[in-house]
Amino acid sequence: MMEALPAVVPVAAARPRRQVWSVGGGKGGIGKSLLTAALGFQLARLGRRVVLVDADLGGANLHTCLGLAGPALTLGDFICRRVERIEDVLVETGVSGLRLISGASDFLGAANIKYAQKVRVLNRIRSLEVDIILLDLGAGTSFNIIDFFLVSDVGILTVVPEPTSIENGYRFIKSALYRRLRAAAPSQAVRAIVDSALDQKNPLGIRTPLDLLAVVERADPAAVPLLRKEMGAFHPRFVINQVRDPADAAIGHQLVTACARHLGVKAAYAGYVPFDDTVWRCVRQRRLFASAVPDCPSAQKVRELARGLLQGESLALTW
Amino acid sequence: MVAVLGGNHYEVLGIDARATPEQVERAYRFCLEMYGDSSIAIYSLLDADEQRRARSRVQEAYEVLRDPFRRHDYDVSQGFVRATPPMPAPPRAAAGPVPLPAPPPPAPRPPAPQVLEGPVDGATLRRCREERGISLKEIAGRTKIGVRYLEYIEADRHELLPAPVYLRGFLQEYARATGLEPRRTADAYMSRLRRHPDPTR
Structure with a gap:
């Protein structure tokens, strides 16, 4: 049953309600997954309904960043049609408003999915009833990764200050x-x-x-x-x-x-995230720094980052 | 050979043509860092030769823009500002003593003080100052007038300005530091202060 639409659509409604954000970066080991997890956490804390998607199909570990065990069902099961509905591979993270679709680490061919499969995955993910779909892309510049990046409303490129x-x-x-x-x-x-x-x-x-x-x-x-x-x-x-x-x-x-x-x-x-020993210690304990030590400098900066991205702001160069 | 860094001097430093000297300085330091030998932001985009050429282009732009006289000439040559018009002859019918003639120019530069046409308000003064790339801090340093008062002058916050006898002095100092004709500029600004009649006139 559809409710009657209000006669005047509020201005805020013009903003696309459901957005796809992706976090990429050409190099491995620069903290993409941790950043994605922390960003998703902060977005959820800011009241958004967020689904994290581990699109690092060959080396999925977003669940570990969130302190979760590898879930029984992953994106691989959906890609291989072992389950029919994308909702079937959606798991709760224990954080209100934040859910996860884990990656397909159990499915070795997953990193090379065909274009048609990719389109199907994307369309089904887009149909989820959420505010922000946050994709953790793998390292490298393969077409799979780049295609996910290109369909995003917000494409985030992570780098560390190294050549x-x-x-x-x-x-x-x-x-x-x-x-x-x-x-x-x-x-x-x-x-x-x-x-x-x-x-x-x-x-x-x-x-x-x-x-x-x-x-x-x-x-x-x-x-x-x-x-x-x-x-x-x-x-x-x-x-x-x-x-x-x-x-x-x-x-x-x-x-x-x-x-x-x-x-x-x-x-x-x-924005930027400071180097922070807390993050490293939390990784060792398989806890997400943003929730385990919410006041650490990194968590605070990711919160700022989340706010800025929601408002479409960036750090301006002022003289 | 294709220019590594195209555009005019302002574009090379990545600043607006109204940038203050401080902004020129900061932009220059940013570019030096960015195109420097140890820069990691540029090394995979430009080869060593291109990087060197970019640096010398930055240096060239900076040498011109840091020098108020060279910058003025450059601005005129590029059409960013009009050449300073010569002093108009004082109107014959003007009451009171005939304004002093313009002092003899000591050299081809600096340009003669400019006489503003029409009413002069804070915004006009500010525009003139910014066109010349002079910051309020510089004027404050030269005139010993607090930045706060200079801001009030530019913002037309008349109620916060000192008594007219002091204000006139402030305005003349401001004008002198900005390359404007001091007396007429002060007169034009003061004439807009209806609520505070100027007893010095």
Whole structure:
């Protein structure tokens, strides 16, 4: 039974009620899963109904971050159709408003699911009656990971202040953007240019999305506005994890500036999380730091991060 | 060779053309850090040569923008501001003593003090100041007038300003520090203070 709609729809209703957020980052071991778990926890504390989804299909461990044992049913069971309904693999976490769909670590082929399966998974997850679906993506830049990132309303890119992590972060951005541009390419010629850009040593000399635009400009000028529009709509948000000093925190601004100047990508700096021994101790005890020690600096920063992301805010560079 | 960092000097430093000297300084330090040898934010995007070129482009921009005179000339050349117009001749019918002639220019620069046309309020003063990239703190340092009073002047918080006899002095100092003609600027601003008649006039 549907209730009668009010005559005037309140302004707030214009905001999409159900959002998909994803947490990626090219490199492994930089705290993506912990960050995702803590972010989900804080969002739930802020009154949102949240489902965490362990989309790290090859190396799922989000349940451990939450201090839970590996659940009996996982996303793998849904993918293999051992259960029919996505609700069947949804488990409570013990935190009000926060539930989990565990990853498919029991299913070794899961990391390579086919496109059709991916679409089915995404559609069913999207149909859940929640406010925010928070995906923990695995490491790397495989299509599975990038596709989840690209369908998200909020794409969070985790890096730690280390050269390797940042290098992979840029690689992640380029891979995701090229995949998006390829899907939007209006002609075979443009698609071929995007394809060759995926090879960093391509003969066209394309190293960045801006180079790509310059090459497309010569080949098919009419396609440029379309590609520019796609680039403008691509808006990754950086989170710097394991920050040890103010210089580390400032790197977020450098990344955003570098993305704009040298990649033509409009990124944002969503926030940072300090390096914190408490987090490490909690991991050892298989407890989530955000709930075990709610006042530790990391928990507080993740709370700020959650608030900022909900309000679409980012850390601005002010002089 | 393609420029690693395109755009004008302001774009290179990532600032607005109205940036204050302090903002120029901070933006410069940020860029130096970002394109520095030990920067981890840039090393996988630019090769060593590109990084060096980016740094020298930042340096070039900074050298111009840190110097008020070079910056003014640059702004004029880029069309960000109009060249300072020459002092208009004082109107013949003006009552009272004829205004002093403009002091002889000591050098081609700095530009002669500007006489503002029309009514002068706090917002006008603020705009002039910002166009010249001068901060309130700098004026305070030069004039020994508290930043708070300078802010009141710009915000037209007339009720918080000191007695007119002092205010006139403040305004003249402000104008001098901003490159405006002191007496006329003070007159124009004071003429808007209806509730506080100026006994010095």
